[in-house]
Amino acid sequence: MDKREERLHQILQATITVLSKEGAEKLSMRKVAKVAGLSLSNLQYYYKDKDALLIAAVQHYFESCQEELTLELNVLKFESEPSITIYLQKLLDLLLMNGKSNDHLMMFQEIWALSSRNKELQKAVEIYYSNYCVWMMELISSFSKKPEVILSLLVPYAEGYSIVSNVLPLDKEKVIEMLIQIILNLTE
Amino acid sequence: MDKREERLHQILQATITVLSKEGAEKLSMRKVAKVAGLSLSNLQYYYKDKDALLIAAVQHYFESCQEELTLELNVLKFESEPSITIYLQKLLDLLLMNGKSNDHLMMFQEIWALSSRNKELQKAVEIYYSNYCVWMMELISSFSKKPEVILSLLVPYAEGYSIVSNVLPLDKEKVIEMLIQIILNLTE
DNA sequence: ACCTGAACACCGTTCAAGT
DNA sequence: ACCTGAACACCGTTCAAGT
Helix, strand or coil: CCCHHHHHHHHHHHHHHHHHHHHHHCCHHHHHHHHHHHCCHHHHHHHCHHHHHHHHHHHHHHHHHHHHHHHHHHHHHHHCCHHHHHHHHHHHHHHHHHHHCCHHHHHHHHHHHHHCCCCHHHHHHHHHHHHHHHHHHHHHHCCCCCHHHHHHHHHHHHHHHHHHHCCCCCCHHHHHHHHHHHHHHCCC | HHHHHHHHHHHHHHEEEHHHHHHCCCCCCHHHHHHCCCCHHHHHHCCCCCHHHHHHHHHHHHHHHHHHHHHHHHCHHHHHCCCCHHHHHHHHHHHHCCCCCHHHHHHHHHHHHHHCHHHHHHHHHHHHHHHHHHHHHHHHHHEEEEHHHHHHHHHHHHHHHHHHHHCCCCCCCHHHHHHHHHHHHHHH
């Protein structure tokens, strides 16, 4: 890693730290510069304005999310589980909120809001979810012949669940039970 | 409506306009003051800081959402439809994105992001979704004996769909078809 | 290629003062 | 009760200048 790369990594890491701790509203170029340990003008040399900085930071964040995701999903191999039901239980437990700890959810909520005003961010979000779908598709194919259908059920559900889970009449356990029943019905 | 009430309405309306057009990041007290037609200090007399203004504006926005929602849902009476399937088709078409035009979705994304940093906003969001669930529960009860289950499926799904619909392998029509099949299976 | 520092218009918040 | 205006520390961006 040469000096430039190191600098960039340092800056993006600082940006993500501030973003997840204080939110986009309180993120400022000056604050990031201070946290990353360079002058404001020098930060602007690497990222010409706040938009450019945010876009690079979000892309950086998505990359680390993908790495985390592949690690988590690689542990979960269908072949090594005793039954579809138990496999689904583990998979759904992972998908619903767990991967999305509070920090994670807050970052995504910031990113959703930012992306609705910025075409480049919108594209980055789309690429992230597309890749996410590719992984999921592969995973679901291991036990179902209709992966597109189950994917189109699970991916939106998991995102929405992270937002409204606290107002639902069913608890997480019951929700997983329901989803398993649905998936088995759709699969057979 | 007395003068104070009129002033407040004027301010909140201006806030929502700026919020939906430019986002929370670019919303400023001075801008709202200008749009609402009063001085900065006078705006601060009614809402002591930006937080207070945002909270009041979001609550105001939610109220208008609820009115809109009841109007839309009141048109859709199960009794007046020829079959469950057609009724569900109309209901799902309404729930998936349609109510949430782009403006609507952008507002909600702003609100989700803001609420993750603010307890009061978090509470307002929870109250909104709780009320939403009550309406939905009533609606679903008209054709199903397991309204809690179907609600726990549809509410998260609709929210998540607004975020990721553009990366799904199924189009809206197919998604609705899938959901109808699931609901009929769960209901029987 | 990398970094500095001053300047500009704008921001939220505070406060002392008017009617 | 309602409204004003000045002051403060902070913000993003621009720019001319250094190594």
